[in-house]
Amino acid sequence: MVTVCEHRAVTRGWRRAAGAASHAIAVVLTPYQRQVLVALAPNGIPIDVLAERLGTNRNALYTTLHDARRKLRGHLAENGLTLDMMEEEL
Numbered sequence: 001m002v003t004v005c006e007h008r009a010v011t012r013g014w015r016r017a018a019g020a021a022s023h024a025i026a027v028v029l030t031p032y033q034r035q036v037l038v039a040l041a042p043n044g045i046p047i048d049v050l051a052e053r054l055g056t057n058r059n060a061l062y063t064t065l066h067d068a069r070r071k072l073r074g075h076l077a078e079n080g081l082t083l084d085m086m087e088e089e090l
Contacts, residue, residue, distance in 0.1 A: 017081055024075040033068035036061055 025034055036054075039045045040061070047058050054061075 020076060020079055020081050021072065024072050028071050028075045029068050033064055033071070036064045037068045040065060 025037065029037065036050070039050050040047060045053075047061055051058050051061055
């Protein structure tokens with residue numbers, strides 16, 4: 001069983017990590033990378049649908065998504081956070 005103190009510590013850690021990720025998405029990514037990442041991840045738009053909407057193909061979107069994730073990982077690592085840390089705190 002998780003104690004109240006442990007729960008609060010995890011919640012604070014998750015909020016810090018989520019805030020850092022949101023900041024990185026807003027500051028580090030190009031507008032196009034941000035558009036692709038947000039459309040595919042939280043909004044769940046199928047990649048084929050997004051490719052059609054943007055007038056591109058799925059391979060180009062996979063490349064954009066890969067580059068965006070790499071930028072985010074690098075920025076978070078520079079600030080002492082990793083995606084693994086974020087997942088562990090869930």
